[in-house]
Amino acid sequence: MSYKTPTILCVDDEPLNQTLLEAVLVAHGYETLAADDGQKALDLLDRRQVDLVLLDVMMPGIDGLDVCRRIKGDERFRTIPVVMITSLRGREDRISSIKAGAADFISKPINAEEVLARVKMLLQSKGLCDRLSSAYHNIAKLTTFGEQLLTDFDPAHFDFMKNIDMIVDQIIRNGTNLADSPQVVLVGLMDLAGICQWYRYDSSGVINRRSCIHMPLERNLTFTDSGDRKVVFYNEFDADSSESLLVGELSRHLVPVSNLVRCSSDSFCVMALNYGRDVSIYDAGVLNSVVMQSLFLKSLAMQVKDTESAFDYMVYALARASEANDEDTGAHILRVGDYCAVLARQFGMSDLFVDIIRIQASLHDVGKIHVSPAILKKSGPLDEEEWGEMKKHPIQGQKIIGGHNRMTVAAQIAIAHHERWDGSGYPYGLKGEQIPIAARIMTVSDQYDALRNARCYKQSFAHREAVDIITHGDGRTMPCHFDPRVLKAFEAVASQLDEIYMASQTT
Numbered sequence: 001m002s003y004k005t006p007t008i009l010c011v012d013d014e015p016l017n018q019t020l021l022e023a024v025l026v027a028h029g030y031e032t033l034a035a036d037d038g039q040k041a042l043d044l045l046d047r048r049q050v051d052l053v054l055l056d057v058m059m060p061g062i063d064g065l066d067v068c069r070r071i072k073g074d075e076r077f078r079t080i081p082v083v084m085i086t087s088l089r090g091r092e093d094r095i096s097s098i099k100a101g102a103a104d105f106i107s108k109p110i111n112a113e114e115v116l117a118r119v120k121m122l123l124q125s126k127g128l129c130d131r132l133s134s135a136y137h138n139i140a141k142l143t144t145f146g147e148q149l150l151t152d153f154d155p156a157h158f159d160f161m162k163n164i165d166m167i168v169d170q171i172i173r174n175g176t177n178l179a180d181s182p183q184v185v186l187v188g189l190m191d192l193a194g195i196c197q198w199y200r201y202d203s204s205g206v207i208n209r210r211s212c213i214h215m216p217l218e219r220n221l222t223f224t225d226s227g228d229r230k231v232v233f234y235n236e237f238d239a240d241s242s243e244s245l246l247v248g249e250l251s252r253h254l255v256p257v258s259n260l261v262r263c264s265s266d267s268f269c270v271m272a273l274n275y276g277r278d279v280s281i282y283d284a285g286v287l288n289s290v291v292m293q294s295l296f297l298k299s300l301a302m303q304v305k306d307t308e309s310a311f312d313y314m315v316y317a318l319a320r321a322s323e324a325n326d327e328d329t330g331a332h333i334l335r336v337g338d339y340c341a342v343l344a345r346q347f348g349m350s351d352l353f354v355d356i357i358r359i360q361a362s363l364h365d366v367g368k369i370h371v372s373p374a375i376l377k378k379s380g381p382l383d384e385e386e387w388g389e390m391k392k393h394p395i396q397g398q399k400i401i402g403g404h405n406r407m408t409v410a411a412q413i414a415i416a417h418h419e420r421w422d423g424s425g426y427p428y429g430l431k432g433e434q435i436p437i438a439a440r441i442m443t444v445s446d447q448y449d450a451l452r453n454a455r456c457y458k459q460s461f462a463h464r465e466a467v468d469i470i471t472h473g474d475g476r477t478m479p480c481h482f483d484p485r486v487l488k489a490f491e492a493v494a495s496q497l498d499e500i501y502m503a504s505q506t507t
């Protein structure tokens with residue numbers, strides 16, 4: 001049940017003809033616009049949406065043939081059918097009209113039945129033409145939209161509701177004219193507990209906004225009631241059908257429904273209501289296609305997140321295994337990762353790098369798995385041989401981590417976290433920027449945490465003392481061991497490191 005009344009522009013310089021056309025057309029449910037010369041007709045076309053033009057040929061100023069040529073020469077109006085009203089009966093004049101782009105002719109004196117028959121036929125064919133053009137337009141837009149969705153797809157930060165907002169926005173703005181768009185879209189999401197939340201989008205709230213806004217519905221709607229039929233469309237509602245119950249529910253509590261397209265799965269339902277024309281299987285297909293895209297991305301994002309979380313878990317598992325004989329605890333490997341993330345962010349590194357260093361810093365001492373527990377747990381100072389074995393752990397760690405490209409930061413940290421900016425570190429005595437930045441950040445983090453913790457051979461230091469030792473030195477730890485820029489970042493965010501340390505003491 002389409003509720004858009006076709007608008008017919010009647011162009012004639014004879015008032016009697018205008019009155020007659022208007023009377024016939026209005027009586028049969030059409031809306032009319034009147035112009036008594038060619039220029040006024042063109043001005044009206046600019047301002048109003050017109051579905052068909054009845055055009056007198058002989059007029060003062062721009063004549064009918066010229067108006068017809070201009071209509072057909074303008075991309076915006078090309079598909080509007082033009083019917084020439086003419087008393088011209090000669091073959092040549094009719095040929096001129098056809099050449100000007102007229103779709104049909106009506107002879108004067110005007111016959112009401114002839115006018116109605118031709119108008120009805122041409123409006124039907126224009127309707128089909130509009131649908132076809134709209135279909136092409138929509139396919140092109142949906143393809144671009146699909147490409148955009150995939151290009152912007154970031155599984156780690158995928159937000160399903162934001163994605164739905166974008167899709168509904170696309171559906172509502174999709175048409176070449178408003179008749180191709182629904183006035184209302186309802187989205188229902190069922191959670192794992194079977195509780196459904198519905199959201200409403202209104203086209204009036206979208207057209208003038210840059211982004212789509214969803215309004216939660218207090219009312220729960222029937223989620224799905226058509227058995228296996230997941231994609232449906234209706235223009236007429238059978239009083240006995242289950243669909244009719246839903247439409248009754250909607251009409252009573254939300255909005256009167258004139259046509260409806262619905263896609264539903266077990267946990268997700270989208271209904272688009274009240275297009276400006278009858279809906280078809282094509283509209284249902286468009287809705288289904290965008291919904292399927294979104295569900296696919298949601299599923300893909302969940303799988304990627306699962307895999308990433310398993311990857312992080314395994315990194316921590318390996319780190320915990322390596323700490324088994326060490327004085328350090330699981331809390332130490334988590335803390336240094338958090339310190340590294342804070343320092344890296346302050347240092348201006350990317351979000352991705354911050355996320356990576358937070359996890360992979362935990363493997364800095366994985367090489368200690370090869371160091372004898374007697375050395376690791378020795379309470380007194382290490383002798384030369386023991387110290388020699390201990391100093392191998394960066395190389396052993398790098399070997400364990402290997403060369404996978406996802407583990408580059410972990411490998412850099414493992415091999416270089418005991419190197420010092422002034423070249424006095426081990427295993428290679430690297431200097432300055434020869435030491436990877438991840439390792440330079442790690443060195444400060446590891447040192448801060450070592451100072452905060454009591455060891456069997458040393459007391460623990462309070463935050464201010466630890467910061468003072470790192471920034472001013474105590475004879476053993478010296479500022480020249482650290483990258484001055486990392487040290488500056490450390491001073492700026494030291495209080496955050498203290499917060500991380502203190503939080504770990506209460507858990």
Ligand SMILES: [Fe+2]
Binds near residue numbers: 364365418
């Ligand atoms: Fe180490």
Ligand SMILES: [Fe+2]
Binds near residue numbers: 328336364365446
């Ligand atoms: Fe450590």
